[in-house]
Amino acid sequence: MDIKKQQRAVVDALEDVKAQDIHVYNTEALTGLFDRVVIATATSNRQTRALAHSVEDKARELGLMVIATEGLETGEWVLVDLGDIVVHIMQQAIRQYYNLEEIWGGRPVRMKLGSQPASPTAIVAPASAKPKAARKTPTKTATKTATKTATKTPTKRTSKTAGARASARKSTGTSTQD
Numbered sequence: 087m088d089i090k091k092q093q094r095a096v097v098d099a100l101e102d103v104k105a106q107d108i109h110v111y112n113t114e115a116l117t118g119l120f121d122r123v124v125i126a127t128a129t130s131n132r133q134t135r136a137l138a139h140s141v142e143d144k145a146r147e148l149g150l151m152v153i154a155t156e157g158l159e160t161g162e163w164v165l166v167d168l169g170d171i172v173v174h175i176m177q178q179a180i181r182q183y184y185n186l187e188e189i190w191g192g193r194p195v196r197m198k199l200g201s202q203p204a205s206p207t208a209i210v211a212p213a214s215a216k217p218k219a220a221r222k223t224p225t226k227t228a229t230k231t232a233t234k235t236a237t238k239t240p241t242k243r244t245s246k247t248a249g250a251r252a253s254a255r256k257s258t259g260t261s262t263q264d
Contacts, residue, residue, distance in 0.1 A: 087149070089122065089170055089171075091148075092150065092168070093122050093171060093195065095144050095145065095148055096124050096141055096144070096145075096173055099137075099140040099141045099143070099144035100126045100137055100140065100173075102140055103133065103136050103137045103140045104133070105126035105128060105133075105137050106126070106127040106128070106129070107125075107126065108125070109124070109125045109187060109191070110122055110124050111123045111124075111187075111191055111194055111195065112194075115192075116190070120169065120170055121170045121171065122172070122195065123174065123186070123190040124171060125173075125176070125181070125186055125190075126173070126175050127176060127177070128177055129178075130161075131160070131161030131177075132161065134161045134164050134176070137164070137175045138155055138157075138164040141166045141168075141173050145166075145168050151168070152168060153167040153168065154166075154167040161177075162176070162177050162180050163180050164176075174186060
């Protein structure tokens with residue numbers, strides 16, 4: 087089965103049980119073990135388990151093999167391994183602590199969400215990425231201001247310092263090299 091159809095099935099299964107903050111990452115360039123990582127947030131242990139069962143059921147329905155499911159006992163972080171896709175279903179505190187997006191988040195996959203018409207895509211640019219226009223304006227202004235200040239200030243200090251050293255030499259009668 088095509089990887090795009092597989093990831094669509096996984097995202098649909100997660101949306102059916104109201105998963106939050108679903109992210110899909112392309113990991114083909116990072117590892118040969120799997121092609122996609124899906125990360126989703128659940129609000130409780132019960133929902134985490136229900137999301138994992140939903141993904142398993144959808145995968146079996148499509149004829150995909152579920153290689154392993156781990157973490158159902160505690161329900162804080164459940165991992166469903168479908169071979170080409172690894173699904174991490176986590177509670178918010180666990181997701182923030184482990185920050186898997188930092189590891190796998192280099193290449194987000196954009197895809198439309200089926201059951202949430204208000205949100206057009208499952209993946210958006212990482213929160214740390216800012217638009218280029220917003221970054222350029224303050225940087226240029228700050229650089230110009232810093233350059234003007236740095237240029238003016240050392241010149242004044244250097245001349246005062248050199249003058250003070252010269253008068254100190256004259257009054258003491260010693261010669262020092264600068």
